[in-house]
Amino acid sequence: MELKNTILQLFPKLNEAIGTDGVNILEHSQQMTIPEGTVVFHQGDQCLNYLLIISGSVKVITRAENGREIVLYHITSGGSCVLTTSCLISSEDYPAEGVTESDVLALAIPKPVFEQYMGESRAFRKQVFHSYGDRLIKLISLVEDISFAKLDIRLAKFLLVNGSVNTPIRTTHQALATELGSAREVISRQLKEFENKGWVQLSRGKIEITNHDALARLLPSTN
C-alpha cells in the first residue's frame, strides 16, 4: 500500500506502532483532505483527533484585538498538531487558530485510539513526545527572535530561507509582517531599503533576491 510507505517514511518513530506492536494506525484512523484556506481550528475549539500531516502545510497564528497577527509556527509534511492534542487534555482555552496554507492530506486518529496507542506503543509515545518537544523549543526560539532580534535580520533570514537568486518569493508585505510579527508598513520600508541597496527587487506580490551574499552578511554567524 502506497500510503503506508509514505507514512512510515514521514513518521519513522511510528514504524513499531504500525508494525510489530499489533496496533495498526491505518486501520483505526481516517484520511482527510482539507482544501487551502480552511480554518482547521479556532481559539477555544475542542479537538477530537490527533492529526498527522501527510502533505501540505498548516499555519498556526494568534491575533490581537486590533487585528495584528503573528504566525506561531507551521505544521508541514511529517508534523503533528500538538496544540490540538494539548487543547484536548488541558483545561485552558486554546489560544490560536490554524489555517491550511495549501491543500492538506492528513491522518486523523480519534482520541480513544490515540490514548490506546499511547499506552501500548513506546514508539508512538516517542513520536508524540518528539513533536511536543520540538514545538516547545521552536516556540522558545520565536520568543527569543521577537524580543531580541532586529527586524532587518529576521527579514533577511526569512528571505534567504524562502527564496534564492533564481526563485523569487511570492508573498505580500502583509503576510510577511504576520510571519515576523511586525507591521506591514515596517516591512515595506525595510524591503524598500534592501531594494535601494540592490539586494532585492520588489514587485507586487513578489520579492526577488538579487544579492544573496549581502543579505547573508546581515545574519549572525551562528546561522
Added chain:
Amino acid sequence: MELKNTILQLFPKLNEAIGTDGVNILEHSQQMTIPEGTVVFHQGDQCLNYLLIISGSVKVITRAENGREIVLYHITSGGSCVLTTSCLISSEDYPAEGVTESDVLALAIPKPVFEQYMGESRAFRKQVFHSYGDRLIKLISLVEDISFAKLDIRLAKFLLVNGSVNTPIRTTHQALATELGSAREVISRQLKEFENKGWVQLSRGKIEITNHDALARLLPSTN
C-alpha cells in the same frame, strides 16, 4: 507519610500512579533540595531526570548575545520541568536556562523510571501531558503579550498580580525588565510615570501600590 500526601495534593493526576497502578513514585525517585540562585540547567544541557517541584520556584530564561534576558516562565509548586524532559528526547539544542528563585524541594524521577511510568500509568501520562499542554499554551500567551500588548499594561498587570496596596513588591527594575522582556530604562520611566500619577510609590528595590483601581483600569476587561 507526610511527603506522600503533599505530592498527592500537588499532583492530583498522580493518585493512580502512586496508588493502584502498582508503581510507586516515591520508591523510585529521589528528593532533592536545591538552594536559591542555583543554575539548574544551561543551554544545551542534558537532563537525566523528570523533575517535579514540591516547593519553591524555578525561573526559565533565555538570554540574547547583548545580555538582555527574558523570563519564559516560572515553575512553581506542583509544576514539572517539561522542557528538560523534552530536551532529553529531542535532538535540538536546549535553548534556555533554569535558575532557582528560592530554595527548592524537588522530586527527581530517573529517565528509565519515567519511561516505565509513561507506559504503565495512564494517570502519569495525563499528568505529563497536562504539564506540556499548559506550558505550550502559556508560551503562546507570552508570544502574544510580547508582540501585541503595550508595556504599561503588561507592567500594571504584573504589579497587580504580584502585589497589593499593603503588600509591596520587592524587586529591582532590572528584574522587572527581564520578567517582561524589556529594558531597565524603559521600566524605570514607566514606573516613574505611574508614580507621578500617584498609582505607586517607588523606593530602591521596592514598589508599593497606592492606587489599585487606577492600575486595574489600564487592563483590558478580559483580565
Added chain:
DNA sequence: ATACGTTAAGTGATAATGTCACTTAAAACG
C-alpha cells in the same frame, strides 16, 4: 560614624519599530 565600593535607579540623546490616516498603483473582473 564615616568612607568606600557595589548595586539600583535616573537622564538625555538618538535609533528602531509601531500606529494612524491616508494616497497611489497594480491586478482582477465584469
Added chain:
DNA sequence: CGTTTTAAGTGACATTATCACTTAACGTAT
C-alpha cells in the same frame, strides 16, 4: 474599458530600545 479589490507607499507621530553616562542608596570595614 472602467470599476473593484487588493497591495504597497507615505508622512506624522507615539512607543520602545539603546547608549553613555550620572546620581543615589545601601552594605561593609574601618
